Amino acid sequence: MKKITLLAFACAMFMGNFSASAQEVTYVEDAAQGYLFNRMQDNWFVEVDGGAGMMMSTWDAKQSFGKRLGLKGQVAVGKWFSPLIGIRLGGEFNQMIGVTNKYGIGYRPWNHAIGTYEGTTLRPSKFNNIGGFADVMFNATNWICGYKPGRFYNAVVYGGIGVHWVFEHEKTGAESRGNDWKYAGGEKNPHSRNLSARVGLLNQFHVAKNWAINLDLRFELMQEHADGAGHKTWIEYPSALIGVAYKFNKTEWNAPVVPVCPEVKYTDAYVDDLRAKLEAANQNIANLKKQLEDCRKAKVPAPVVEKEEAPLATIYFPINVSKIVGVQKNVVEAVSEVMQQESNNYVLTGWADNYTGNDKINTRLRKERVATVKKALVAKGVEEGRLDAQINDGNLTNYGAKCASLDRAVTIYRAK
Numbered sequence: 107m108k109k110i111t112l113l114a115f116a117c118a119m120f121m122g123n124f125s126a127s128a129q130e131v132t133y134v135e136d137a138a139q140g141y142l143f144n145r146m147q148d149n150w151f152v153e154v155d156g157g158a159g160m161m162m163s164t165w166d167a168k169q170s171f172g173k174r175l176g177l178k179g180q181v182a183v184g185k186w187f188s189p190l191i192g193i194r195l196g197g198e199f200n201q202m203i204g205v206t207n208k209y210g211i212g213y214r215p216w217n218h219a220i221g222t223y224e225g226t227t228l229r230p231s232k233f234n235n236i237g238g239f240a241d242v243m244f245n246a247t248n249w250i251c252g253y254k255p256g257r258f259y260n261a262v263v264y265g266g267i268g269v270h271w272v273f274e275h276e277k278t279g280a281e282s283r284g285n286d287w288k289y290a291g292g293e294k295n296p297h298s299r300n301l302s303a304r305v306g307l308l309n310q311f312h313v314a315k316n317w318a319i320n321l322d323l324r325f326e327l328m329q330e331h332a333d334g335a336g337h338k339t340w341i342e343y344p345s346a347l348i349g350v351a352y353k354f355n356k357t358e359w360n361a362p363v364v365p366v367c368p369e370v371k372y373t374d375a376y377v378d379d380l381r382a383k384l385e386a387a388n389q390n391i392a393n394l395k396k397q398l399e400d401c402r403k404a405k406v407p408a409p410v411v412e413k414e415e416a417p418l419a420t421i422y423f424p425i426n427v428s429k430i431v432g433v434q435k436n437v438v439e440a441v442s443e444v445m446q447q448e449s450n451n452y453v454l455t456g457w458a459d460n461y462t463g464n465d466k467i468n469t470r471l472r473k474e475r476v477a478t479v480k481k482a483l484v485a486k487g488v489e490e491g492r493l494d495a496q497i498n499d500g501n502l503t504n505y506g507a508k509c510a511s512l513d514r515a516v517t518i519y520r521a522k
Contacts, residue, residue: 130368130508131365131366131367131368131508131509132365132366132368133363133364133365133366133508134363134364134366135360135361135362135363135364136361136362136363136364137252137253137361139361139362139364139433140361140362140432140433141188141189141253141359141360141361142359142360142361142362142431142432143187143188143431143432144356144359145355145356147355148355148356148357149185149186149187149192149353149355149356149357150183150184150185150353150354150355151183151184151185151186151194151351151352151353151354152181152182152183152184152351152352152354153180153181153182153183153184153194153196153320153349153350153351153352154179154180154181154349154350155179155180155182155320155322155347155348155349156177156178156179156180156347156348156349157177157178157179157322157345157346157347157348158175158176158177158178158345158346159175159176159178159200159201159326159343159344159345159346160174160175160176160343160344160345161174161176161202161203161204161341161342161343162341162342162343162344163204163205163339163341163342165204165205165206165207165228166204166205166341168205168220168228169204169205169220169230173203173230174203174204175203176200176201176202176203176232177199177201178198178199178200178201178345178347179198179199179347180196180197180198180199180239180347180349181196181197181198182194182195182196182197182239182241183195183196184241184243186243186245188359189245189248189253189359190244190245190248190249191242191243191244191245192242192243192245192262193240193241193242193243194240194241194243194264195238195239195240195241196238196239197236197237197238197239198236198237198238198239198268199234199235199236200234200235200236200270200328200343201232201234202231202232202233202234202235203230203231203232204230204231205220205228205229205230205231206228206229206231207226207227207228207229217229217230218230232274233272233273233274234272234273234274235270235271235272235273235300235328236270236271236273237268237269237270237271238268238269239266239267239268239269239302239304240266240267240268241264241265241266241304242264242265242266243262243263243264243308244262244263244264245260245261245262246261246262246263247259247260247261247262248260253359255358255359256312256315256358257312258311258312259309259310259311259312260309260310260312261307261308261309261310262307262308262309262310263305263306263307263308264305264306264307264308265303265304265305265306266303266304267301267302267303267304268301268302268303268304268326269299269300269301269302270299270300270301270302270328271298271299272298272299272300300328300329301329302326302327302328302329302343303326303327304324304325304326304327305324305325306322306323306324306325307322307323307324308320308321308322309321309322309323310351315357316352316353316354316357317350317351317352317353318350318351318353319348319349319350319351320347320348320349320350320351321346321347321348322346322347322348322349323346324344324345324346324347325342325343325344325345326342326343326344326345327340327341327342327343328340328341328343329341362432363511365509415519415520417517417518417519418441418444418452418518418519418520419437419440419441419517419518420515420516420517420518421434421437421438421475421479421515421516421518422434422511422512422514422515423471423475423514423515423516424511424514425462425510425511425514426462426463426467426471427514428471428474428475428478429478430478430479430482438479438482438483438486439486441483441518442482442483442486442487442488443486445483445488445492446486446487446488448520450492450520450521451492451493451494451520451521452492452493452494452518452519452520452521453494453496453518453519453520453521454476454479454480454493454494454495454496454516454517454518455476455496455497455498455516455517455519456471456472456473456474456475456476456477456479456495456496456497456498456516457472457475457497457498457501457502457513457514457515457516457517458471458472458475458513458514459501459507459510459511459513459514460499460500460501460513461506461507461510461513462510465499468499469497469499471514472497472498472499473497475514475515475516476495476496476497476516477495478516479516479518480493480495494521501513502515502517
């Protein structure tokens with residue numbers, strides 16, 4: 107922020123000297139300084155996806171490819187905390203179709219035998235996994251190519267965990283064909299609550315401002331008592347889903363706004379003007395030297411020009427905001443370290459521009475801003491008695507309404 111302040115000051119001085127031959131200062135977003143955090147209620151999304159998955163255990167491989175595909179669906183809600191990092195939480199349904207023996211989940215004794223494996227007769231199995239999941243998401247496109255609002259395609263990689271409960275067809279006898287689904291837990295099967303680990307690539311295609319189409323390619327390791335081995339095994343479970351996502355509230359990210367100095371055209375008239383000003387400056391220097399020499403000869407002490415003290419720091423605020431945001435937090439922390447190394451007292455002055463709002467609002471902002479900075483410094487270990495909080499109803503600078511952002515601040519001076 108100090109760089110922005112110096113740049114704005116330089117632009118203002120430049121415009122003051124050469125306003126006749128240059129255009130006004132412009133303001134643009136500078137992504138090189140990072141992006142501002144949005145409000146907590148922004149950058150949320152909901153999504154609904156459906157597709158199919160396939161079990162890949164040793165026994166499942168005995169069944170043909172098409173007969174192992176099961177339906178899969180999920181509903182999730184998530185939030186992006188920055189253009190790169192987000193999370194999502196949701197619930198999902200997995201229809202698990204594969205192969206097992208009479209000791210495994212989903213065993214149907216009336217089904218035809220698939221074959222044998224190590225002397226064990228195998229039959230088709232079918233059961234359902236219902237549960238929840240949590241994912242951490244990383245936008246690889248924004249990381250590699252840089253953030254771009256409204257980009258059509260984003261590749262999002264993610265990893266997470268899930269927990270599921272198994273439901274299977276009710277079996278009361280060797281020839282039971284009941285179609286009622288029941289939870290597979292209990293004393294006879296303590297392995298019906300299972301965990302899973304997952305990684306995936308979410309291909310997201312933005313078709314409108316708030317809408318996107320998802321193509322989710324996923325690989326999971328599912329902890330499942332499915333093969334009748336008497337213990338939990340980890341099943342490889344690839345899947346693919348397609349669906350839609352809806353983003354609500356603010357969906358984009360903004361970079362800090364910085365001033366840009368105008369480009370000067372070096373015409374002959376402009377160069378002649380510079381030469382005239384240089385000659386005038388040299389003449390003023392010669393006159394000052396003569397006055398100084400005359401003072402020495404007259405033994406009259408030269409007048410003492412008191413140098414204006416610069417502030418220890420300036421904390422800037424967005425319009426109508428009294429909360430310390432962004433890199434200003436780093437400025438407050440650095441100032442607190444300097445204060446704890448010194449024994450001075452300090453004067454904190456709250457400012458607000460007089461180009462926007464009204465007197466009542468601006469007075470409130472001045473008081474809240476200086477109080478916020480004082481509270482932050484005390485929290486960092488600075489003694490409250492060393493901090494004198496004040497407000498000033500004027501403008502911190504005199505650069506006009508276009509530079510009003512330079513007047514929304516709290517200045518910190520060493521007390522005299």
